[in-house]
Amino acid sequence: MSAYETVVGLEVHAQLKTRSKIFCCCSTTFGARPNTQVCPTCLGLPGVLPVLNERAVRFAVMTGLAVGSTVAERSVFARKNYFYPDLPKGYQISQYDRPLCVGGGVDIQVDGSTKRIGLVRIHLEEDAGKSIHPEGREGVTTTLVDLNRSGVPLIEIVSEPEIRSGAEAYDYLVRLKQTLVYLDVCDGNMEEGSLRCDANVSVRPKGRKEFGTKAEIKNMNSFRNVERAIAFETDRQIRILESGGRVVQETLLWNADQGVAEPMRSKEEAHDYRYFPEPDLLPLDLEPGWIDSVRRELPELPHQVRARLTSLGIPEYDAEVLTETRALSRYFEETASRAGNAKLASNWIMTEVNGIRNKQGQSIEEFPIRPDRLGSLVKMIAEGRISGKIGKQLFELMLTRAESPEELVKSQGLLPIDDEDSLRALAREVIAANPGPAAEVRAGKERTFAFLVGQAMKQSRGRAHPEKIQDALRKELEKA
């Protein structure tokens, strides 16, 4: 056991899924040609003024309410002044001493029990542009600036320093992202930068109350990298302390390729942001009635869906997996309602659907069998119209074909054998082909009966009705 404790606070920037930017009408679509989604306002030209996007406010408030924050009836925008080539006004409009949301928390799982990571605040702000450093000629450094991202709405979600390991940070991020995606306020895509995370990391001897000196780590482009970076930084700081040194407060950049956090050049971090209230925007006043209406319209959140699923008899673990994304839980809900059997639907998604998706790296949206067809299939199995084995054959066929399972059953000759005559005929064939085992069963060796059932299923390529073939076999065995 280490004698030290890691203390982590995370700052997550989430891009809100609004169609237009936070202070102008420009589109927020990702991937457009550089500097095509810009206007005088997001270019910061002389004389322009910001006009607040109401939808961005709504999305931020939804997030706050979903994580139990107190939504401020009055919050204030502030200018964060710093000079950077991709910041066209020379300041970022953000919130400072009066943020939109205060408090709240995110529940994570630690060793099988629930731990709440408190939130300090959630505030609204605009994104800056993007600096691009293309490979240039030898000795020539070129930087290009793309302002398509300038003015895209963000929320910054700041956690309390209550995270104690990289693994906890990972789980926190997974759950936070899940909430954002369920609310449909953020697409959660880290590669496209719609979710970004900075970590403040310090260590202290176990049992001590005071925090150690923290380092801020930036530039982590996946949840796994956040976990790795925190582990790396924890080790680094412990080594410094063990060797009698002192941790310096600094900003580090995570280098994922080499798995190390490297100091940023000090020039870039000595900021005095000179915050002051943004005079171009009035304080943001929200009617309590409006906040309540947003609360009433909140969609079902992941933990609420999970609770409902477990009440249907679905195991905790499965409920966890099925609620991973809103799309997956919707897929499940539709399948289950079609099938009329939630548990069986869950089994099929957990094993068959996810098995193939994991192998092929498919999202649930891309999966070729939609819930209506899977639901029909599960329904046929649930009602005993086909066996699970036939169901699997059908499932394989459905992956590449568009027909319904009912149509496929017919066209592929997979119709179950469940009429008395056919079953009796099948039973007779099996008994005739296996005289030895048949004799054993007649002599009372019950275990061999299963063998005969298996042979019948094999012979019928799984089409024989699993219970009725047993009856048929018994009856035929008694006859002879």
Place this chain on the structure above:
Amino acid sequence: MSPEIVAQETAESIGRAVQSRERSAVDVARTFLDRAERTASRLGTYLHRDPAATLAMAADVDARLGAGETLGPLAGVPVALKDNLCAHGVPTTCGSRILEGYRPPYDASVVIRLRDAGAVFTGKTNCDEFAMGSSTENSAYHPTRNPWDLERVPGGSSGGSAATVAALEAPLALGSDTGGSVRQPAAFCGVYGLKPTYGAVSRYGLVAFASSLDQIGPLARTARDTALLYNAICGRDERDMTSRAEAKPIPVEELERGVRGMKLGIPRDLTAEGLDPEIRASLDGVAKALAEEGAEILDVTLPHARYSIATYYLIAPAEASSNLARYDGVRYGFRAKSEDLRSMYEATRGQGFGREVRRRILLGTYALSAGYYDAYYLRAMKVRTLIRKDFSDALERADAILLPTTPTPPFKLGEKVDDPLAMYLNDVFSIPASLAGAPALSFPTGMTRSGLPIGMQLVGRPFAEGTLLRIARTWERRNPDGLRVPPLAEGRA
């Protein structure tokens, strides 16, 4: 020039003549362009003129009227724009080197409204760089001279707008007022200048100096003309979240209703010291005349107004330091030649901004810095709240406050350029209303013995611009020689 002709040259009579098609907008434009041709270069009123574009605009107004379109009272009326107002494709420098060659790709909201109303732009008027100054000597290009005395300043920062109206180069002009930049030059040039209530006019497209104080305001030669221009630009604009629907056009006929029963407060505490004797005499004369018209004159106090200059010179530079951060030489305007990015930034800002602008950026940056914010910016904001309360208290007792616009008549060019503090003190009477966000009007009340204009100021309740103009109009009616024209405009100088 006879008083009759001068009177015909009001915006009101021009608009009426153009609307009724007695006179073409092109003819009006030619008249004013010719006059500007004779005087503008001597006065230094403009930074950019394009007579062809002005005539084309006028021709368009005639065509619209010809096609049966109904235009308002500003149809065919020439209007000058201060050079910190953006008009699509028209050079906009704010009197600064750093915006040399910059042409905005969009129109300010006031510009859109004036185009729609059929106004015709005469050009972009000179001003102190980024509206920082009280004499128009801080323009990076050239100073503007006072039409009444070419050795003297026209005031500032909207000196070009005030001078162009005084010299009859345009019947109307827009300026911007942050601490007095419409009112003080109006007083120095003998014209009307209105700083509307903060939020009454959209700031969209006004290049920002101090965003919580900036307001665009009209300059004109009569009270009624001032109302007409105000009416065309006031009101809520969805592009400016600080603009307000309470700002409504003023029915011009209401300006004729006199002041009987109105209460006018004079802040004796503020005007006790440092006032030029001729200005004091004018203040007393105006108070007496308005009392004769039936107004009640009473004393009011503005106990915190004496902290106005200190407060203003923390808040305005703080906001300016942030507003002016965007000028880096990369995307538009002036760029200094340099070896690398960082030194390019430094050289661009060092060479592109003038002395006064650099001074205020430094002041403002300092006032907002960690460790100083509470002592400077935050405290200034608290005092501002007290000043605002002073006004609302005083305006509970009085319908308007009457005080001089400036402590002295126009000073000479060069007289105060090396003494920023003396220059700042010239705004002692105009800054308090700016901090309070209250509407304030400067109107011409006479001339000094040496022939320099004097202006008095009226400050009112929020959105009571009409009340201020009504009081000024009452004074104007008693003084039919009020429409005075400088000798230069008559071709005598």
